[in-house]
Amino acid sequence: MTNETNQETCCSKCRRPWCITIFGLLIISFLIAMPFIAGTPDAEKSSDTIRFLGRFHPVILHLPIGIFSLIIIQELMSMFSRYKPQPGLIAIFIGAASAVVAVLFGFMLYMGGGYEMSKLLGDHLWGGIIFACAAVLTLIVKAWPLPEKVSQKLYRAMIFGSVGIMTYASHGGASITHGEDYLVEYAPNPIRKVLGHEPKVDPADIPVKPLEEQIAYEDIVQPILNKRCVECHKEGKSKGKFRMDSYELLLKGGKEGDAVVPGDAVKSNIIYRCELPEDDDEHMPPESKTDIEDHELAVIKWWISAGADPAKTVAQLEITDEIRGAIAKLDRSIDPKAGKSEVPTQAKQDLPSAELLKSVAALSKEFPGGLTFESQASSKLTFTGVSLRSNLNDAVFAKLKSVIPSMVSMDLSSTAITDSSVKLLASAKDLRMIRLSETKISDAALDTLVGLKNLESINLYGTRVSDAGVEKLKSLPHLKHLYLWQTDVSAGMIEKLKAALPGVEIVTGI
Ligand code: HEC
Known part of the structure; x- marks a missing residue:
C-alpha cells in the first residue's frame, strides 16, 4: 500500500497518471493469476502467517463495502439532487486498496484449509477478485484527465458495476458462513417466492408422524447433526475433510475414516470425538460451540448400534424406554418453535406404551394416514375415517377397538358406521x-356420548338425531360446540338447549 501512495505522489508530479495505471494493471494481473498459481490448498503445507492473516478477512472486508456504499450514495445524490458531491480520488483509492487487501486475506483464509472448493466458494472467490479488479480500474479511470462527458459516463458505469459485483460477492460470502438460506430464513413467503425459495411451512402444520413410522436416520438423527455439526462439516466448509450433510458422506468419513461404524458406536469417530472431555482439543463440537446434549448423543449412539441404516423406521429397530424418552426430549430442542408449542409439558412426558405403539403400527396398514398421535411425545391418538368413507362400516371400525381408549379426536363423517360402532366409543x-355428520346414527348413539365427559365438540350435522336424544347432551360439562344443522331436532328444542347451555355454540344453519 505504501508503494501505491508513493506512486500517487509520483503521478501528481508527472501529471499523467501512468504510474497508477501501470501499478493498477499489475495488481489486476496478479489477482487474476493468483488462484491458478496457488493451486489447491493444503492445510499441512500452509504457514501459520497465512492462517493468521486469513482470519482478518471477515474484519477487513467491511472497509471496501463501507467506502463503496458511500461513493454510490454520493453518485446517486449528484445524479438526482442539486447538491453535487464529488468523491475524491483518495476515497476511491482507499476503497480499491482495501478491496485488494480483503481479497488477498480471503484467499489466505481459503489456503489455510478447512474450505473445500464448491460452486458457492468458486463464485465468491471470483466475485471478490472481479470486484477488486473493477475497483482498481475505477481508480485508474478516475485518475485520468479525460474529457468531462466521457469521464463522467465511464466512471459512473464503473462505479455501479463495481458495487453490483461487490453485492454479489458479499452475498456469496455470507452464504458460505451462515448457510444459503440465512437471509430469507425468516422472510415472509411472498418474498421467499420472488427470490426463488420454497415457501416455508409452519412446523405446526406438518402432521406429526407417529414415532414408530419415523425414519430413524432422516427424521431423528440427521436433524441432530444439522443442528450441532453440519455448519462446519458441509459443502464448501468440510473441516477435517469430513462432511455430515448426507448419509453417504457421513459414512464415508473424513481423513481419519471410520466416522460411523454401523453396529459399533464406540468405534465410531463421531461418537469418540463427542465423548472426549470438553477441554480436549479434539472434542466435538469445538469449544466455541454449544456442546451436544447427552440425550442427543444417546439417540445417535442408539441408531449406530442398531446398524446405522438409512431407511429403517423406528418400528423396525429395537428401542428402549430410555431412548424413547431421549427422542421425546429432542422434539423441544430441535424445533426452535417448540417452546411455543401448545402441548402442555405434562403431555410431553406422557409417552405411549410399547403395546400401544405396536397396535398403532399394525393398524396404520389398515387405515393408512387415518391414525396419528396428537403430537410426537403424546400417547393420545386422533383418527379420521374420511378417506375411507362408505368403506368404513361397523365391521371395519371394530378393528380399532384396542386403541379407542387413547382417542382424543375422531372424524367419522360420511362413513357407513351405525350406533353399534358408537357403542365401542x-x-x-x-x-x-x-x-358423526352424515352417518346413519340415531338417538341411541347419544346415550354413549353423554358418558364421555371430556367431549368439547360434537358434530351431528345431517343425521337423524332428534329432540329426545340431544336433550341428554345438556349434562356434558365441557361442551363448547354442538352442530345440529339438518337434523330432526325441533326449533323449540334448540331454544331450550341454548337457554340451558349459554356458553355453548349451537350451530343449526338457521
Ligand atoms: C465450529 C466448527 C465445528 C463444529 C460445529 C463441529 N466440528 Fe467437527 N471438526 C471441526 C474441525 C476444525 C475439525 C478438524 C480438526 C480436528 O480434526 O480436530 C473437525 C474434525 C472432525 C472430525 C474428524 C474428521 C476426520 O476424519 O478427520 C470428526 C469425526 C468430527 N469433526 C465430528 C464432529 C461432530 C460429530 C460434530 C457435531 C456434534 C462436529 N464435528 C461439529 C470443526 C467443527
Missing part, C-alpha cells in the same frame, strides 16, 4: 372432539 374417556 364408551371407553374413549379422553375424547374431546367427534364428528
